[in-house]
Amino acid sequence: MDLRHLQAIVEIVRHNSFTRAAEALHVTQPTISKMIKNLENELRIEIFARDGKRVKLTDAGEAIVRHAGPILQSFDNLVTEINDLTYLNKGSIRIGLPPMAGSSFFPPVIKSFQERYPGISIRMVEDGARRIEEGIADGSLDVGVVLLPVDETAFESFPIVEDRLKVILHPSHPLAERSRIELAELEGEPFILFNNDFALHERIVRECRAIGFEPRIACESSQWDFIGELAAAGLGVAMLPETICRAIPPSKARTVPLVNPIIPWQLVLAWKRDGYISLAAREWIRFTRDVFASSFSSSASSST
Known part of the structure; x- marks a missing residue:
């Protein structure tokens, strides 16, 4: 039994018809009939009582439908949440900021980021660069601002x-x-x-x-x-x-x-070279890199 079987049973009951259920699922009527027959053989039960053209559930079929609703709803919720994360409608980032960097450089960056991605929450940890580097290494922080030099075998970074x-x-x-x-x-x-x-x-x-x-x-x-x-x-x-x-x-x-x-x-934004980086954290890295790259370009232009 898989989700396709549950979807087929629920659609048959909803439309009171194998044919209309097949149309709703964009398959042929023989295909949906075969799916139900294969499932009945697998479970050694009857799901629908054969009563002419009427669609009637057996006791086993009613039990399946009763559990199918919450299962399919949970699956839909999962798909929705994954889509939200994929399109950055939600998520969270743990960022380490030294006091000087946090107060001097990041308030406008954080404001701009949250205006663009209001569903992403930012948890800021204010600490010294040494402790922040430890937090990135042990996974308690996704990214952080640290002082050069950093261990390039353990961290990726760009200048801020x-x-x-x-x-x-x-x-x-x-x-x-x-x-x-x-x-x-x-x-x-x-x-x-x-x-x-x-x-x-x-x-x-x-x-x-x-x-x-x-x-x-x-x-x-x-x-x-x-x-x-x-x-x-x-x-x-x-x-x-x-x-x-x-x-x-x-x-x-x-x-x-x-x-x-x-x-x-010299401050850099650093993150762990090996290991999982969430979509939200990856977008923060990209966004912040663009902001500070523009700052460096402006500084270089004004000094020439």
């Missing part, structure tokens, strides 16, 4: 933001009026950093060690705006991307380019 770090200092700091600051000049200064969940923490510590000193960490936070406020209050020096530094008023703090070395802040 290319930026560099600047030093944030209190206006009265001796280095506040400099046009640029070398990292070595910050030896001995109290550092205000992101906590260990953020890839930028390890990046700054590693660069300090590479030039010969261990940074003196005075405070750690998971919030970029709080880090900026602490530096503006004179509790230490902080390093944040230039894009973020633009939001800090010069009256509260000075932001000075960091050089020797320049520490890049």
Whole structure:
């Protein structure tokens, strides 16, 4: 027994006719009669009582019809849901966003995406890039924004933001009026950093060690705006991307380019190279790639 048999029986009962049921199913009358006969032989029962031209169900036939309705309805619901997913009328995406990327770059992207696909729900997880990378790897996130470099054998990605770090200092700091600051000049200064969940923490510590000193960490936070406020209050020096530094008023703090070395802040949207990617997540990747590709093109045009 399969769905075709159930559909045939239900149509025969609905139309009270083998011929009309065959027309409804776009098959010939002998074909539908043969289907019913084969099923009766398979189950060793009679489904329809032969009573001249009348269509009458046997007890076994009534039992089949009673169960056929919910089965066929469930199948129709399944087909509808698959079609919805295929045409992106519904679905869900789990996206990991670091605080700086989420607040600075993604609100308009998410708004545009949901206007185009209102049936797709977005669950955002705000965390450090390191934790987001772990979430993508273990499957708890579909996609996420992480900091370069990433393991290209494990993840696929495309660029979103290319930026560099600047030093944030209190206006009265001796280095506040400099046009640029070398990292070595910050030896001995109290550092205000992101906590260990953020890839930028390890990046700054590693660069300090590479030039010969261990940074003196005075405070750690998971919030970029709080880090900026602490530096503006004179509790230490902080390093944040230039894009973020633009939001800090010069009256509260000075932001000075960091050089020797320049520490890049390059964000990518990443997803697991191997494994299932839902249709909704695939469309988010395509949509986001197009948005940021346009942004990069606009930036390149304005700089030439």
